Amino acid sequence: MGNSGLMLGKYSVGIGDRFAHQGKAQLQACMQALTNGVEVIPVWNKSNREHTIIGSEPSSVRQEADAAVKALHWEKPYFCDADHITLQTVELFFAPCDFYTIDVADSIGQSSSVTSIESFVKRHPELLGSVQLELVDEVFEITPERLKQTAQKFLAAVKKAGEVYRKIASAKGTGNFIAEISMDETDRAQSPAELLIILAAIAGEGIPLQTIAPKFSGRFNKGVDYMGDVEQFEREMTLDVAAIAYAVRQYGLPQNLKLSVHSGSDKFSIYPAIHTTMKRFDAGVHLKTAGTTWLEELIGLAEAGGSGLALAKEIYSQAFAHRDDLCAPYATVIDIDPAKLPFPNDVRGWSSGQYTSALRHVPGATAYNRSFRQLLHVGFKIAANMRTRYLDLLDANEAVIARNVTENLFDRHIAPVFLGCKA
Secondary structure, eight states, rough: OOOOOOOSSEEEEEEEEETTTOOHHHHHHHHHHHHOOOOEEEEEEHHHHHHHTTOOOTTHHHHHHHHHHHHTTOSOOOOEEEEEOTTTGGGGGGGTOOOEEEGGGGTTTOOOOOOHHHHHHHHHHGGSSSEEETTTTTEEEEEEEHHHHHHHHHHHHHHHHHHHHHHHHHHOOSSSEEEEEEEOOSSSSSHHHHHHHHHHHHHHOOOOEEEEOOSSBBBTTTTTTOSSSSHHHHHHHHHHHHHHHHHHHHHHHHOTTTETTTOOOTGGGHHHHHHHHHHHHOOOOOOOEETTHHHHHHHHHHHOOHHHHHHHHHHHHHHHTTHHHHHHHGGGGGOOOOOGGGGGHHHHHHHHHHHHHSSSOOTOOOOOHHHHHHHHHHHHHHHHHTHHHHHHHHHTTTHHHHHHHHHHHIIIIIIIIIOOOOO
């Protein structure tokens, strides 16, 4: 299978931008990384769900990325990601995208035929018994029953990924796009042994994926810090990296295949573990930070004061009033304590500093309010409904917003993950 055509760099960052206004500010963060001696490839991503909510088209992401690259004279690779696409939605993204996050979480656990399961088990005797991972002093013990059970749970999902991949390849041509498979939005974390079995199935399906997003232990809530056992996360990531290295050698998957950490925004407590693991094994990683750019726009508007602050307060007021509807699609990836949400009447009296301090995620800051932040994270639909007014204020306050966007992406995300600095 190997590498051919487009290749994703060792380090990459998925950058979402709900309203397609912060491309230059986001790219500036990658340029700062380059100045500091590390190449971090930008991947602009936006899902079909977000396009539907906002009323935008996939082509807007390509236009934004191309314009930013031209304006800042970026000479390294960059990509546009059709985020969390399925067989039903992928066609909309053929023209503008060259990176496809194939989401098969809904197919996990769907039944496969007895014949296909038995055939898979028969093709992979190397997965039975003791499997020695070369990068770590670790042995996976995989019994015939465990191999069969894992195939029963994941084979249908991998088959679905193959269907989507071949549909993209028929339209784009083999080697003309980056393939990622996402399995993170499911009920239970995959073990490293399961990941190894999944990768064997992916290779058998002929998918030259360059990045895979498994579900790790703990909670990866939108826009807030990781909730879970950091040592357990580091152990899982270590074994996942070792499983990938084994699968690359054993099954001929692309040499640059790497882990993707979805909902990676603001997971400050695990950034040192990610950095340490990457350095220890000379491994790459794709960190997806979608969603926080929109929050930095709100912070910038509030910081600007005047009509910007007034609009930021109004957006919170409406988000508070419609919180049940806004939260419903994201119920599994947010944890909002209703008692911690300030009442809109109180927020209307806030100063610029009070609003930004409650929303800006600075570890250890006493004024930071994670419930306030999570509600506004999913409240971008409110701004979309104010479209012209909101976008006009983004343009009017571009300088202060851009500074916040760049500082957030570089200082609190890129620097700790890829440079090893403190968030």
